[in-house]
Amino acid sequence: MGKRVIVVGGDAAGMSAASQARRANPGLEVVVLERGHHVSYGACGIPALIAGDIAAPEALVALTPPAVAARGIELRTDCEVVELRPAARQVVVRGGGTWRYDYLVLATGAAAVRPAWAGENPANVVTVRSLQDGIDLRRWVDSAGGRRAVVIGAGPLGLELAEALARRGVDVSLVARAKQLLSGFEAPDVEAVTAALTAVGVRPLLGRTVASLRCAAGRVAAVVTDQGEVGADLVVLALGVRPASELAARAGLPLGAAGGLVVNDRMRTATPGVFAAGDCVEVPHVVTGERVFAPLALTANRTGRVAGDNLAADSLGRASSQRFRGTAGSLIAQVAGFTIAGVGLNAAQATAAGFTVAVFSREYHSRAAYYPGGRPLRLRIVVDRHTRRLLGAQMVGEEGVAGRIDVFAAALHGRLTVDDVYHLDLPYSPPYGPVYDPVIDICGRASLEL
Amino acid sequence: MGKRVIVVGGDAAGMSAASQARRANPGLEVVVLERGHHVSYGACGIPALIAGDIAAPEALVALTPPAVAARGIELRTDCEVVELRPAARQVVVRGGGTWRYDYLVLATGAAAVRPAWAGENPANVVTVRSLQDGIDLRRWVDSAGGRRAVVIGAGPLGLELAEALARRGVDVSLVARAKQLLSGFEAPDVEAVTAALTAVGVRPLLGRTVASLRCAAGRVAAVVTDQGEVGADLVVLALGVRPASELAARAGLPLGAAGGLVVNDRMRTATPGVFAAGDCVEVPHVVTGERVFAPLALTANRTGRVAGDNLAADSLGRASSQRFRGTAGSLIAQVAGFTIAGVGLNAAQATAAGFTVAVFSREYHSRAAYYPGGRPLRLRIVVDRHTRRLLGAQMVGEEGVAGRIDVFAAALHGRLTVDDVYHLDLPYSPPYGPVYDPVIDICGRASLEL
Numbered sequence: 055m056g057k058r059v060i061v062v063g064g065d066a067a068g069m070s071a072a073s074q075a076r077r078a079n080p081g082l083e084v085v086v087l088e089r090g091h092h093v094s095y096g097a098c099g100i101p102a103l104i105a106g107d108i109a110a111p112e113a114l115v116a117l118t119p120p121a122v123a124a125r126g127i128e129l130r131t132d133c134e135v136v137e138l139r140p141a142a143r144q145v146v147v148r149g150g151g152t153w154r155y156d157y158l159v160l161a162t163g164a165a166a167v168r169p170a171w172a173g174e175n176p177a178n179v180v181t182v183r184s185l186q187d188g189i190d191l192r193r194w195v196d197s198a199g200g201r202r203a204v205v206i207g208a209g210p211l212g213l214e215l216a217e218a219l220a221r222r223g224v225d226v227s228l229v230a231r232a233k234q235l236l237s238g239f240e241a242p243d244v245e246a247v248t249a250a251l252t253a254v255g256v257r258p259l260l261g262r263t264v265a266s267l268r269c270a271a272g273r274v275a276a277v278v279t280d281q282g283e284v285g286a287d288l289v290v291l292a293l294g295v296r297p298a299s300e301l302a303a304r305a306g307l308p309l310g311a312a313g314g315l316v317v318n319d320r321m322r323t324a325t326p327g328v329f330a331a332g333d334c335v336e337v338p339h340v341v342t343g344e345r346v347f348a349p350l351a352l353t354a355n356r357t358g359r360v361a362g363d364n365l366a367a368d369s370l371g372r373a374s375s376q377r378f379r380g381t382a383g384s385l386i387a388q389v390a391g392f393t394i395a396g397v398g399l400n401a402a403q404a405t406a407a408g409f410t411v412a413v414f415s416r417e418y419h420s421r422a423a424y425y426p427g428g429r430p431l432r433l434r435i436v437v438d439r440h441t442r443r444l445l446g447a448q449m450v451g452e453e454g455v456a457g458r459i460d461v462f463a464a465a466l467h468g469r470l471t472v473d474d475v476y477h478l479d480l481p482y483s484p485p486y487g488p489v490y491d492p493v494i495d496i497c498g499r500a501s502l503e504l
Numbered sequence: 505m506g507k508r509v510i511v512v513g514g515d516a517a518g519m520s521a522a523s524q525a526r527r528a529n530p531g532l533e534v535v536v537l538e539r540g541h542h543v544s545y546g547a548c549g550i551p552a553l554i555a556g557d558i559a560a561p562e563a564l565v566a567l568t569p570p571a572v573a574a575r576g577i578e579l580r581t582d583c584e585v586v587e588l589r590p591a592a593r594q595v596v597v598r599g600g601g602t603w604r605y606d607y608l609v610l611a612t613g614a615a616a617v618r619p620a621w622a623g624e625n626p627a628n629v630v631t632v633r634s635l636q637d638g639i640d641l642r643r644w645v646d647s648a649g650g651r652r653a654v655v656i657g658a659g660p661l662g663l664e665l666a667e668a669l670a671r672r673g674v675d676v677s678l679v680a681r682a683k684q685l686l687s688g689f690e691a692p693d694v695e696a697v698t699a700a701l702t703a704v705g706v707r708p709l710l711g712r713t714v715a716s717l718r719c720a721a722g723r724v725a726a727v728v729t730d731q732g733e734v735g736a737d738l739v740v741l742a743l744g745v746r747p748a749s750e751l752a753a754r755a756g757l758p759l760g761a762a763g764g765l766v767v768n769d770r771m772r773t774a775t776p777g778v779f780a781a782g783d784c785v786e787v788p789h790v791v792t793g794e795r796v797f798a799p800l801a802l803t804a805n806r807t808g809r810v811a812g813d814n815l816a817a818d819s820l821g822r823a824s825s826q827r828f829r830g831t832a833g834s835l836i837a838q839v840a841g842f843t844i845a846g847v848g849l850n851a852a853q854a855t856a857a858g859f860t861v862a863v864f865s866r867e868y869h870s871r872a873a874y875y876p877g878g879r880p881l882r883l884r885i886v887v888d889r890h891t892r893r894l895l896g897a898q899m900v901g902e903e904g905v906a907g908r909i910d911v912f913a914a915a916l917h918g919r920l921t922v923d924d925v926y927h928l929d930l931p932y933s934p935p936y937g938p939v940y941d942p943v944i945d946i947c948g949r950a951s952l953e954l
Binding site for chain 2: 081096098108122308384396424460486
């Protein structure tokens with residue numbers, strides 16, 4: 055009989071691990087235990103589901119249960135693992151059943167941050183993390199059980215959700231402690247986004263600290279801030295996520311500084327037979343080399359694939375060629391007609407990491423100056439003064455951001471200097487950019503000034 | 505008195521050289537001698553001028569004569585250099601005047617190919633190279649002196665011009681010897697472009713060899729092909745360009761295998777005091793290292809800047825830090841709603857260059873599969889089987905091509921392998937691509953299969 059792989063968690067990382075394990079060694083018995091009802095869904099599409107751009111939640115499901123079965127994977131949904139027993143190579147599920155494993159993959163993901171003031175979880179205070187969360191929020195919008203939503207948090211997800219709700223006719227307030235949207239970006243770069251978001255009907259209430267929620271009959275009636283109350287039929291918490299690593303921690307697996315599981319570049323933990331992948335682990339950053347929490351879809355998919363391939367190779371007594379090479383913290387989001395993107399470190403992060411930083415920023419045009427239809431494009435790069443190496447880049451604009459930002463991602467992986475990027479022969483045509491593309495031009499300026 | 509720089513040719517390379525020379529050494533006397541009437545214009549915008557997307561030709565002029573004067577550059581237009589006397593450090597202009605120089609920059613550009621069958625240059629057989637050519641063609645379209653144009657040549661410029669004319673209501677036939685549009689691309693990749701170009705009113709007549717032009721009263725009445733005649737009120741030759749290096753060749757400066765001037769990476773020729781830049785020189789290819797003819801706007805601008813900086817540094821007894829690092833033959837064009845882009849070598853070029861080639865191609869989607877509005881995207885990469893290094897990439901689609909192709913340009917400069925590109929952490933969000941972006945996915949497939 056084949057060896058058994060238990061995968062805890064059936065989203066991007068877990069299903070990638072399960073699928074790759076079976077592909078690489080069809081002799082393995084692979085069982086996925088998923089606490090929720092859905093597996094392998096595109097969580098990044100939830101704002102589009104809320105907005106109604108995507109009609110049915112099923113569209114977000116990448117792998118249906120029959121497709122999972124066709125891959126030879128045994129799937130148990132609504133099956134929560136409540137305890138790991140690494141010494142016995144067992145996991146315990148809610149209700150008391152146990153599963154023995156030869157290989158274990160922990161893919162428990164991330165959990166939405168819920169601050170203390172959010173209290174005893176009133177029914178109308180929600181986070182949006184799982185597909186079920188998205189379905190529930192979409193239902194709320196469709197049934198129009200209330201018309202005032204307060205979104206708390208001005209990161210990418212908060213903005214996407216606020217816009218989606220506003221576009222559906224909901225009265226939306228966006229409350230955040232920061233004085234600007236997207237605090238990882240510089241204020242001048244996101245001013246136009248704030249205006250555009252306001253134009254689609256979102257009311258930004260920035261620089262406000264939430265003190266508490268005022269409840270009546272078990273439901274929140276208002277968000278109480280240091281600058282007054284904001285009435286609410288629904289409160290959406292979009293305050294970020296943290297690694298969902300408690301299950302592993304309770305079993306004695308060590309966590310890193312960022313709260314994620316510690317793994318090597320094969321996604322192996324120090325515990326025999328135990329791999330981990332996805333949002334619950336810490337991964338190396340390509341710029342600093344330090345282990346970070348990077349809850350990003352591509353990283354989850356990739357680390358899952360690496361875990362699956364390595365455990366399968368191990369089961370065959372071979373070595374896998376697959377390693378995870380690191381994250382660049384790469385981010386892109388569409389908000390109110392703008393594309394907001396960043397890769398690598400911003401100035402504050404780079405300074406905190408010990409670099410002596412030079413920043414170059416400039417407003418460009420997305421097309422040749424004379425070509426009709428172009429839009430402004432703001433670009434900012436962070437450079438190591440000593441080595442001239444690029445450390446990060448951020449871009450905001452209505453066109454020409456996606457793809458263009460990718461060049462900087464490649465530059466970070468390749469440890470390119472601003473001089474290197476200045477010399478890139480990027481294809482040019484007036485509908486797509488000026489002859490010295492913004493990417494080239496800003497690095498040329500840095501190259502001269504440094 | 506300062507040293508004198510004579511620049512022959514006032515377009516991208518010449519004006520870049522002149523401007524950079526003055527910037528780097530304001531003590532230089534810089535004189536630009538331009539044969540035509542305009543300097544420093546965006547020739548790549550001419551199709552948009554013909555189409556009417558750009559109202560006035562002036563919009564394409566990057567530097568007006570007053571702006572040139574403000575840079576301290578003396579500009580002589582309608583002033584053709586007819587002879588170089590390198591031994592005497594002189595140039596001779598039409599009419600017999602001579603100019604002495606300390607430094608000479610040859611920026612004579614490229615000339616449109618005119619085959620023998622085009623004969624004695626009838627008035628209604630045109631090439632489109634200079635801004636004046638564009639103005640003349642626009643005037644023809646505006647005055648509607650004829651309604652049937654035959655464009656000969658199915659490269660990017662031929663397609664752009666054919667589309668522009670068709671959009672203005674001209675009856676356009678596109679005649680080409682090749683059996684497909686864009687012979688540097690593979691046939692399946694450009695099928696959809698052919699259909700779209702036909703839909704905007706262009707009649708592709710492919711696989712036809714032009715035998716002659718049938719003239720009457722000094723004007724062409726029809727293009728005679730091996731498959732019959734095509735009636736024409738205007739014939740546009742779009743058969744490519746060659747280096748305009750005759751002037752230098754007549755003075756004994758050596759030409760390379762591709763017919764361009766031989767320069768080093770500082771754009772210096774072997775002749776004392778003589779630099780050359782732009783379409784008239786040969787430049788190293790970043791993939792092969794070989795000297796090639798690469799008549800591209802960015803390369804012209806850049807090599808001009810390098811020439812200007814190096815001669816200025818030389819005049820100051822210093823060394824310039826500026827070098828030209830090479831071309832990737834990068835190309836992008838917008839045709840009938842499609843974006844067509846390529847960087848590096850195609851399979852035939854790579855094979856000819858001695859590589860053992862593997863090709864991977866696939867149709868992708870420009871957005872996440874579930875996200876509305878996405879369009880097909882065809883991607884093809886050429887890889888060195890031995891080293892796994894990327895040698896080239898081509899992309900065709902209605903969205904998501906520009907920018908995305910730039911990653912491959914960066915990969916070529918960085919000599920990245922398919923494994924390296926597979927591991928790039930490219931930012932992901934459903935409106936912009938699938939989680940494994942096409943760029944990553946195709947390299948991942950290559951990585952597994954090689």
